[in-house]
Amino acid sequence: MHERAGRPAAESDLVDVEGLVRAYYEKQPDASIPEQRVVFGTAGHRGSSLNTSFNEHHILATTQAIVDYRTARGITGPLFIGADTHALSAPAQTTALDVLVGNRVRVFVDEFDDYVPTPALSHAILKWNNDPETRGEGEADGIVITPSHNPPQDGGFKYNPPHGGPADSEATTWIANRANELIAGGGGAVNQAEPSGVETYDFRGNYVEDLANIIDFDAIKRSGIRIGADPLGGASVHYWAAIRDHYDLDLTVVNARVDPTWSFMTLDWDGKIRMDPSSASAMASVLEHRGDYDILTGNDADADRHGIVTPDDGLMNPNHYLAVAIEYLFAHRPEWRPDAAVGKTLVSSSMIDRVAASLGRRLWEVPVGFKWFVPGLIDGSVGFGGEESAGASFLRFDGSVWTTDKDGILLCLLASEIRAVTGKSPSELYGSLVERFGDPAYERTDAAASAAQKADLGRLDGDAISATELAGEPITAKLSHAPGNDAAIGGVKVTTENAWFAARPSGTEDVYKIYAESFEGPEHLKAVQAAAKQIVDAALASAGE
Structure with missing residues (x-):
């Protein structure tokens, strides 16, 4: 634990945004150096322009590789693209659009030039592909530009194929190998054009309006509970105000600031600025408001992770909240398939195993990576999929798919539904699980x-x-x-x-x-x-x- 963990960031902790963006354009990667190659982890390629691991040539090559992958797989529909609030995300989106337009790919960007959370992009892909009328124009896929909760100097680039979730290892290996070939070859095979003629899509409006099919807002409103939501300077910043206004909730956006240096953050456990809503150190300034709201929540930069704060217990351990969410959902979603399983990654708490057994539900334990939950969420055979790192998604009321990528906004809203319907906070409900199953x-x-x-x-x-x-x-x-x-x-x-x-x-x-x-x-x-x-x-x- 760093000696300044949980304390406000100082001037010396802040990244030089101008230098960061300049390095994005000026530094050229060498594909023969492992640290400068395109490498997809469990979600996408991540790095920093400062150490030549996330630069213009990486994005030119990776976008062209995605275009080539689409062609090889017969994906002919539009591509949805969005970005979070990291400083490298906007230039990376401009670079990607140059390549997509140069390859005559039909592209949708945000109608209001807003940031796009990962779940909103997944939702858009599925909405297009599940509508016979739009799907007839070809299957859609997408790119979300984000390094998730990583520090401000980082950039990230993630491909979501037509199933709407994170690409599997077959796809990411193919794309990374092709991108590195292009970098090694000097980029001559990359097609570029000025990003004109792109189409627009209301990511926020479509996502917010559809939430009524997965969250019981009537119960939340009737309860009169006070909700606080902190986007932590991330892509959900305008979504929370839209949710408040659309559903007439007593909801306060605790901090609506967007600052690519994240100067308002408190330092994480290792002394770095990191927008991790599951970290008490990173959430220290949010926790100061725990007594002001019945439910207080946080999201990371692309809103695929959640942090749940209750007045009685503070920041919940993500494993604890997942267990509570699972027990609540399987008791309050009667239209889900009777054989819908509980999905968890194998490093998540065994409390989930015990909850699943008590519900008479099959436990579906998979490796680390949300991509493993995608097929089950699509066909309804998995009602809930969650990771110990505070990422999860679940099915709509009718048992159909919502998103196939992690949805931090959704899990935060669920905490308010749980509080409204049960009259107890999620942390109080976890206490009852401990009484029944033990305290891990x-x-x-x-x-x-x-x-x-x-x-x-x-x-x-x-x-x-x-x-x-x-x-x-x-x-x-x-x-x-x-x-x-x-x-x-x-x-x-x-x-x-x-x-x-x-x-x-x-x-x-x-x-x-x-x-x-x-x-x-x-x-x-x-x-x-x-x-x-x-x-x-x-x-x-x-x-x-």
């Missing part, structure tokens, strides 16, 4: 690992783990593939009756991440974490021999 201790830590060790961990098979016991309990499973869909998890997960850990290599640092949880309390959690490191290190040593 959960934490994520990092352990040092070389590039070779990270590669070994990513390929590690559960059978390579020789241990039979974890922190005094017999091991019940050693997993290298997710139970829900048998997809490789890029690491391992080890479980006992009352505890588990999962280890995965970091994609950006020389560490591997250890997620661990124990229903036996904090001291047992420490024992689990220590044993996890010993088990993984032993397995890596054997793999390296």
Whole structure:
């Protein structure tokens, strides 16, 4: 924990926006240098112009690669494009439009030149593709320009194919490889033209009006609860005012400022400015208002993550809120399929497992990455999909798809519905879950690992783990593939009756991440974490021999 974590950002913490944008245009990446190549993580390509990992040539090449991918896959409809409030997002959108128009792709930008949250873009793609009349003009897809909650100096570029959610690894690998070929070749195969002739789409109006089909606003309004919403300087800033006005709610936009330096933020746990609504350090200034509202919420820069603050408990742990949301939704959405499953990533809390079992619902446990929930949300076989990192989405009242990407605005609104309908805050409801199922201790830590060790961990098979016991309990499973869909998890997960850990290599640092949880309390959690490191290190040593 940094000594200034949770304290306001100082002048010395702020990025030079002018220098950042200048570097975007001036620095040219070298595809032979790994750190300067286009690399898609679980959501998209991210980097900074300052270290030549997110520059004009990256976006020229990546956009052309997306055009080539569309052609190869027969995608002939329009492409929806939007950007968040990061300083590099606007120039990246201009660059992308040059390429899209140069390739004669039909493009929709925001009607009001507004920022576009990730869920609003996913919603737009699905609305187009689910309407037989518009779909007849060809399937639509989209690009959202955002590095999510990353610091102000970062940029991000994400492709959402016609299913509306994050592209799968087949698509991102194809696009990244093609983009790096174009960069290495000097960019001569990139087609550009002035961004004229693009069409407009009301992302905000369409999204806000349709919320009535997934959130019980009548209950919220009748209850008279006071709601506070802080966009944290992100793309949802004008959406919250529109929601308030459209549904006549007692809702206050706590901070409507947009500043590409995020000078109003408090520093995150490591001393960086990071717009993470699940971090108490990043949300410190928001938490000062916890007593002013019945429900207080925060979103990150592209509004795909949520933070829930209650007067009685402050900022909720994302795992706690997911468990409460799941129990509430499956009890208050009678039109959902009776066999609709509870979806969670394998590093999310086992409290969710116990809630799902009590509901008589199938648990669908998948690897890290929201892309795994897409098919189930589309066909209604998964009612709710959530990640421990405060990202989730769920079905409409009628059991049909809402978004196939994470929707932080939606999860924040659900907290108000829960409070209005039950008369209790989500944190109070979590307390009742603890009384019924136990009180788990959960934490994520990092352990040092070389590039070779990270590669070994990513390929590690559960059978390579020789241990039979974890922190005094017999091991019940050693997993290298997710139970829900048998997809490789890029690491391992080890479980006992009352505890588990999962280890995965970091994609950006020389560490591997250890997620661990124990229903036996904090001291047992420490024992689990220590044993996890010993088990993984032993397995890596054997793999390296």
